[in-house]
Amino acid sequence: MNKKRQLIFRCGAVLLVIALAAVMFVIGRGHTIYFDNKACEYGGKSYDAYYKVTVIKDKEKVAKLSEDERGMADLMGQKLTVTLEITDKKGEESHSHKVSMPIPYSMDGVVINVPLLMAGQSADAYMSEFVPIATPEEDEEEEVVIDEFEMTDDV
Structure with missing residues (x-):
């Protein structure tokens, strides 16, 4: 009876650790979000960039x-939740939009085009x-400094 109880507790502990690891794997996943305020074309239609965009996350x-x-x-x-304060053109008042969206698990760095x-x-x-974009490393030759003055015993 004691060995059966011990086995049940061990299996329960292993399952608890696996469940906790799975939850932390999803919750603790970090992403870098890049916000683009650039004009672009999509579906044959062009979208202009805004004059100014302020991104607010957690106040x-x-x-x-x-x-x-x-x-x-x-x-x-x-899940990304931000408030975008957008000024369409210079001199106009800004308007706020609260945006929530899921972030794909497979992406580390995500680019979000604000006009689209x-x-x-x-x-x-x-x-x-x-x-x-990988930039090719330039082959910089290391400059070797040669001492033009030799040390001699003639002092």
């Missing part, structure tokens, strides 16, 4: 974008994976 301003700029924010978890998002396009249109 903290994480990015302030002018036309053709990119901002960045870090996210833990799978605000136009009501699908997630495939406004969301893409960030792929850094």
Whole structure:
């Protein structure tokens, strides 16, 4: 009876650890979110960039974008909730939009195009994976300094 009880507790502990690991795997997943305020074309229609976009996450301003700029924010978890304060043109008043969206688990860096998002396009249109461009390393030759003056015993 004692060995059976011990086996049940061990199996329960293992299942609890596995369940906790699965939950932490999803909740603790970190993403880098890039917000683009750039003009673009999609489906044969062009979308202009806004004059200014302020991205607010958890009551903290994480990015302030002018036309053709990119901002960045870090996210833990799978759901992004931000407030976008948008100024369409210079001199106009800004208007706020609260946006919530799921972030694909498979993407580490996610680029969100704000004009396409605000136009009501699908997630495939406004969301893409960030792929850094590899820059070729320049072969810099190390300059060797040669001492022109030799040390001699003639002092």
